Amino acid sequence: MDRRQFIRKAGLVSTGAAASVGTLAMPAIAQSQPEIKWRLASSFPKSTDAIFGSSELFAKTVSEATDGKFQIQVFPAGELVPALQVLDAVQNDTVEITHTASYYFIGKDLTFAIATSLPFGLNTRQQQAWIYQGGGLDLMNDFLANYNAVMLLGGNTGTQMGGWFRNEINTVADLQGLKFRVGGVGGRVLSMLGVVPQQIPAPDIYPALEKGTIDATEWVGPYDDERLGLYQVAKYYYYPSFWEGSSALQYMINKKKWEELPTAYKAVLRAAAALANDDMTAAYDARNFAALKRLVAQGVQLRPFSREILDAAYDATFKLYEDEAAKNPAFKKIYEPWMQFRAESYQWFRVAEYNFDSYVYSQQAAGK
Template identity: 50%
Template sequence: MDRRSLIKNAGIAGVLAAGAAPAVHAQTTIRWRLASSFPKSLDTIYGAAETFSKAVRTMSGGKFEVSVHAAGELMPAFGVVDGVQNGTVEAAHTAPYYFFGKDECFALGCAIPFGLNSRQMTAWIYEGNGGKLMREFYAKYNIINFAGGNTGAQMGGWFRKEIKSMADVKGLKFRIGGFGGKVIERIGGVPQNIPGGEIYQALEKGTIDAAEWVGPYDDQKLGFNKVAPFYYYPGWWEGGPQLDFFIGQKAFDALSAENKAIVEAAAAQAHVTMQARYDALNPGALKQLVGAGTKLRPFPNDMMSAAFKEAMGLYEELGSKNESWKKIYADYARFRADQNLWFRFTEATFDRFMQSQKL
């Protein structure tokens, strides 16, 4: 039977009766799982993954769903890279420097001591060579990355005892995330890498002497002011820590061009939203902490100077034994120098003047 003649002569009713109509299939909904390195209680940093998920769902008209799982639900906080790499989950939201033990270059995708601030980091990733260089590096782990938020410059953390000079750092058991611990160790401290949800208990029991997390809003939620009276600044190891969405290369490659664009746009939305929330919420939280008795202190100058010197020495050493670090850091350092020159005449001067005024 000639199918075209049948359609012409019998009409649609005849076609259906003859069973010759083409099959119609509903579009399959894409379902991904995303493992976060953070607890749900931290609505700012964990919330970036929820912002991403909601944006993906909205832009796809509900045809692309990403379920978000807090640290410990599907895998430990520090197990998410392995989870994405081996396909246990399609995506993760994390701070890349948690994984510097695999390769120090992970830290360059997040924050290193005396590195880029948040605006400079975004510029390096989006408009400099940072995006290209980090993509090349993460490809070794079958991962494609998208910027997924930034906290802005962080506080230096909570200390049970006052730090008056370098001498007080010797032997200090300090919970510090990621790469900053390498420099703390070089100036005499004892770094501890503990997930956010476990810091309070360690500080309360005296297992550690000090701990840093992010800043006033998150730190207040975690209650650190109840177990350590001194709050130091600045977090020189995290001038602009960038979080990332890590997507399994296989899962990403399976997406249509439209859905790839949705992932990229949703990540960008989460990236901007996360820092906006921190910038909006931190000032009020700091006022409340100080009002409740928190003692604000700047880090001693000799500690800052020693840490800077050791950080620069560390980067030089890494360049002599890690070719990926040598390549990426060379570009990072050039970009940092140019950015600091520019900010010196603009942002920094403007900020110093405004902060000296009574508003």
């Protein structure tokens, strides 16, 4: 289904109106609806233009779709609310909406991570299929009701890179005592292998790596990592990030504010979020390769994580999940159907997708 079809099915285009790519025309809605002004507190700085830019596209689309009657002002991390306190701000109605990654809040409950990424979980298309068509959105919104929030999908970075290391990492023994800037569930898994996870905000990553305060760091992928200049202080660039086979972001909205919206405005938000969601993934897919070429030209050494490390991490990951499901009913309620979806999705992707990709990539690598 293309974007125009989606917008029409969402009821966003009145008779005789047209929706162009990136905009929605809705004069009929605008004439009869109230004027609303919201503030969006992002968890991301302006420098992450693929991510922060998607919030700006989201807000712009909402405004254009309502002829300026529904305005959302977007604030970067720290300007209104610290990056990791945006959910609290939505809960207590300090702001109406945030753009964030749900796994930032696993200190409250590990269940939050499922909406963004679980180690050895789903790739980008599978994650979106689970959210949109596999029941994931309803399950997560049932959970988020406990936090006075409603979720819409808000972008995906794709599979991330495993990070920057000052020295080569070949075995599990090499991970012992490694000070690694890594968060979320990935940090918990790696700590089971001897890593010492560090929580450091983006502006402080480069100086911490340069001074040796940390031995390694992960961020996102080539496009964003290049902008942080990490290649200047660590030459070994590992892949893949097994803890982020995809990384889905979310718009989280104050539940009361969401329920107060006219039906037409809810439809606008859903469609604008879907547009911004697609745009972010496309941005990373389009930009990462050129950035990777530039990094390699600067002397960066690409390295895959060894099978030994991946196997050890895989085993530790599912022990963590089993332990969490045994003690956390909220996690178990979502994790079990998520695992069923994962099993079925993997079986399907192994048939056509995997074999097509494997063949054409091997041919391209052979120079054909």
